[in-house]
Amino acid sequence: MAIAERPLTPALARGTSTIVTPKSSLGAFRRPVSTTGWRSWVFTVDHKKLGIMYGVCAFTFFILGGCEALLIRLQLAAGENKVLSASAYNQMFTMHATTMIFLFVMPMAAAFGNYLVPLQIGARDVAFPRLNAFGFWCFLVGGIFLNTSWFLGGASDSGWFAYAPNTSLAFSPSHGVDFWALGLQITGIASLTGAINLIVTVMNMRAPGMSLMRMPIFSWMILVIQFLLLFAVPVITVALFLLMFERNFGAAFFDVDKGADPLLWQHLFWIFGHPEVYILILPSFGIVSEVLPVFARKPLFGYKFVVFSGAAIGFLGWGVWAHHMFASGLGPVSVAVFSVATMAIALPTGVKIVNWTMTLWGGKLHFTTAMLFAIGLIIEFTIGGLSGVTHSVSPSDTQQTDTYYIVAHFHYVLFGGAVFGLFAGFYYWWPKVFGKMLSERLGKWNFWLMVIGMNLTFGPMHILGLQGQPRRMVTWTRFRAGDGFFNLAFWNFVATVGSFILALGILLFVINVFKTWRSPVLAPGDPWDARTLEWMTTSPPKEHNFDVIPTVHSLDEFFHLKYAEEGETGELEKITDYEHIMADQEANADKHIHMPSPSYWPIVLAVGLPIIAYGIIFSHVLAVVGAAVVLFGAFGWSLEPSVAPDSDYEPPIDEPTTKELAPLG
Amino acid sequence: MADTVAPTTPASEPDTTLSIDLATAPDIHGQTPTPGAAHGEGGEHGHATSTGLSNNKLAMWMFLGSECLLFGGLISTYMLYRGRHEGSPSPSQLYNIPLTSVSSFVLLMSSLTMVLAVSAAQRHDDRTTSTWLTVTALLGATFVGAQVFEFTEFYHEGLGFTTNLFGSSFFTLTGFHGVHVTVGIILLMSLVGMINRNKIPGNKAEVVEMIGLYWHFVDIVWIVIFTLVYLIPS
Numbered sequence: 001m002a003i004a005e006r007p008l009t010p011a012l013a014r015g016t017s018t019i020v021t022p023k024s025s026l027g028a029f030r031r032p033v034s035t036t037g038w039r040s041w042v043f044t045v046d047h048k049k050l051g052i053m054y055g056v057c058a059f060t061f062f063i064l065g066g067c068e069a070l071l072i073r074l075q076l077a078a079g080e081n082k083v084l085s086a087s088a089y090n091q092m093f094t095m096h097a098t099t100m101i102f103l104f105v106m107p108m109a110a111a112f113g114n115y116l117v118p119l120q121i122g123a124r125d126v127a128f129p130r131l132n133a134f135g136f137w138c139f140l141v142g143g144i145f146l147n148t149s150w151f152l153g154g155a156s157d158s159g160w161f162a163y164a165p166n167t168s169l170a171f172s173p174s175h176g177v178d179f180w181a182l183g184l185q186i187t188g189i190a191s192l193t194g195a196i197n198l199i200v201t202v203m204n205m206r207a208p209g210m211s212l213m214r215m216p217i218f219s220w221m222i223l224v225i226q227f228l229l230l231f232a233v234p235v236i237t238v239a240l241f242l243l244m245f246e247r248n249f250g251a252a253f254f255d256v257d258k259g260a261d262p263l264l265w266q267h268l269f270w271i272f273g274h275p276e277v278y279i280l281i282l283p284s285f286g287i288v289s290e291v292l293p294v295f296a297r298k299p300l301f302g303y304k305f306v307v308f309s310g311a312a313i314g315f316l317g318w319g320v321w322a323h324h325m326f327a328s329g330l331g332p333v334s335v336a337v338f339s340v341a342t343m344a345i346a347l348p349t350g351v352k353i354v355n356w357t358m359t360l361w362g363g364k365l366h367f368t369t370a371m372l373f374a375i376g377l378i379i380e381f382t383i384g385g386l387s388g389v390t391h392s393v394s395p396s397d398t399q400q401t402d403t404y405y406i407v408a409h410f411h412y413v414l415f416g417g418a419v420f421g422l423f424a425g426f427y428y429w430w431p432k433v434f435g436k437m438l439s440e441r442l443g444k445w446n447f448w449l450m451v452i453g454m455n456l457t458f459g460p461m462h463i464l465g466l467q468g469q470p471r472r473m474v475t476w477t478r479f480r481a482g483d484g485f486f487n488l489a490f491w492n493f494v495a496t497v498g499s500f501i502l503a504l505g506i507l508l509f510v511i512n513v514f515k516t517w518r519s520p521v522l523a524p525g526d527p528w529d530a531r532t533l534e535w536m537t538t539s540p541p542k543e544h545n546f547d548v549i550p551t552v553h554s555l556d557e558f559f560h561l562k563y564a565e566e567g568e569t570g571e572l573e574k575i576t577d578y579e580h581i582m583a584d585q586e587a588n589a590d591k592h593i594h595m596p597s598p599s600y601w602p603i604v605l606a607v608g609l610p611i612i613a614y615g616i617i618f619s620h621v622l623a624v625v626g627a628a629v630v631l632f633g634a635f636g637w638s639l640e641p642s643v644a645p646d647s648d649y650e651p652p653i654d655e656p657t658t659k660e661l662a663p664l665g
Numbered sequence: 666m667a668d669t670v671a672p673t674t675p676a677s678e679p680d681t682t683l684s685i686d687l688a689t690a691p692d693i694h695g696q697t698p699t700p701g702a703a704h705g706e707g708g709e710h711g712h713a714t715s716t717g718l719s720n721n722k723l724a725m726w727m728f729l730g731s732e733c734l735l736f737g738g739l740i741s742t743y744m745l746y747r748g749r750h751e752g753s754p755s756p757s758q759l760y761n762i763p764l765t766s767v768s769s770f771v772l773l774m775s776s777l778t779m780v781l782a783v784s785a786a787q788r789h790d791d792r793t794t795s796t797w798l799t800v801t802a803l804l805g806a807t808f809v810g811a812q813v814f815e816f817t818e819f820y821h822e823g824l825g826f827t828t829n830l831f832g833s834s835f836f837t838l839t840g841f842h843g844v845h846v847t848v849g850i851i852l853l854m855s856l857v858g859m860i861n862r863n864k865i866p867g868n869k870a871e872v873v874e875m876i877g878l879y880w881h882f883v884d885i886v887w888i889v890i891f892t893l894v895y896l897i898p899s
Contacts, residue, residue, distance in 0.1 A: 127720040196727045203723060204714035230731045238738030242837070251826060251833035253742070258829055259749045268738060638855070641866030 045129035051115025065099035079478035090157035097160035109283035119534035122207025137606030142186030149179035156180035164254035182613035209552035221286030236272035270321035284421020296363030309348035342392035369443030373424035380416025405465025431523035449505030456498025460491035526578035547589035605633030750831035768811035775804035
């Protein structure tokens, strides 16, 4: 609804929507007005373009993190291998985890959330379009900043958890940890602004009739993770500030010589870090909850249970962080409490698994690639979830901690869970976003190679871990590999082979994308006979999303418009189709839809941040320059209304208008 | 909440406009649309929001919720480390309670002047708004000045940022708060400049109120810090 509707001028005929773009400038600087070319992307505030940009950049980081993983697996393929030096290996596993978590899964969830939430709730944009653009640029400049450390003295080598005092200058003398701390600080700004933006959007901008309990489950899960981000990000912000003050300004926070308590870092990190785990997985839970009902031809089983179990995971996720610290000597009471809390969080997760299974039960299943990935998630995530329950039992965890068993567990939940969910989303929403279908044939190859690859890679890690192979060790020796079925050499080799099969699967996806891009065949508007509002518009959607903001009468509104229950038998009967609904919308289209205007300021403000960060590391003069850029951007931003005033239009609009967007957003 | 200002959009005529007025949309989700929210404030942003709170204000509340956790983390760090003051005077020897009480009082009074500014802004009285905003900023600056003086005193008495854990965590916590007050002062002064040049996009009273929310939050945090850091002996 982020628009103004104006009375029609007599000259304008009914039938088509007119988008007005500002033609002239405001204040000292002209607004960007391009609607084509690179400028239309760089200065855009459109949530759909930003969603695509988030997706493309996150996938690029995914490839980068994947290559780092392959190098790690190559190094471990044989005993006493020399592919990587010990120092390079440390940097590799640190950056692999950091990239995959902060630069792939989180921004990819932001890509889906940005693109789909406004469409699913029937809005025309997010509440703060410029803030949205700012968040994207913070993520991108933060990610690039982090990766420039490779060329400026080496990347962080402290692990993604960066335990103190490993991160102190004595043990990590290169600038790697500085880059890590400052880079995450910048991407943290992206998460925080994104969280505020999407919460306000969902709370305030739902279409008429869209009560919270009629909201698609994906939007619900995105809402839950935005609250998790809102409260988790500031905690890691504190931790990263303490670390930066210690390394760059001589503070004593983690200096054990001065009596510091290294557990302070662990607590701060995991109070953020455990909600973070749910931040990574819940978007995928949302995606499969959309995909399964569509391809099972049944409504989601127990919608309310799925919503409330998602929210319950969000609450309980705050009370389990110390299960990452069982081996640190917390004392029996803490260990017992966190042990029980961790077991309890398996319940809402189990509820979801049951609901998905029951959605499939008795449905007319269509095994499309999206559906295969969704079913894959149910199975692989359950395996990872069960090994997770074994960690919640603290005596068992004490055995497993810091072994490959842990690596096996979190790759099953993150790769088999989060990544499979995201791939289900790619195949399901590709025709929506790009108007073309990904090849189903290549897609099935993609899916099976990924399933086989991931199970071959991460399955053997259970064995390796229980045999005692420690995490983060640059090499293992043949001499101590053992023999028989459980020898380390064989299973390490299998894991490496598996990782390359996995990489081949991903490569097929990339090929699929290129083939689809070049293919002239357009997708039908509603290829899956879908259920939710985002399909009730053209593919790709128009800039203003909907010609008419839909009025919502039920959960799965689009489906219930298309189908009605037959009186006697309760059988569903198709009463209308996508084409008719679209024709109806176009005939009643709103006139003069007034969309938020592009802006230079988000990117100006975001670019100032890494300049400050480089300044903190290398020269404080540079930091002052960066701060000046930020201040300049902030003033430019606040002096520019987010929606161009009517006088900016050519010809100027005389009629008074109403706009719902926040003027400061 | 939206003030009811005369709606500037002409009444809809069904045959010439296609605007969806939420107040008249079918009430199918059981919420009674509030007439005030539906008609909006002035010409800038008028549609009802699902919660009835404006986007800006809801966003500010969310941001402040997030800030609670930021200060929570910093305060926890200080509480953990305040007893570890090897090599410097102890907190009870350093703290100048009368001075800090006065500066705390000044900061609290700035909340009062902020309220007066918001109230003037809601009456559309720009001159009085600017005046009270300036007074608020001056009171804030007095507080920051006292903090700078206090920091200098501590430094001369042997407590530096790097001296020990107590020093690092004390300066970080109070420093973060001081930076928040300073940002608030910059916001207030920018606001005064923008009001005087009539450069505020959107609803002026709401912008003043939002910055007011931030300012009150920073004050409340100081009450917590003053109590925990200065008044409770370690």
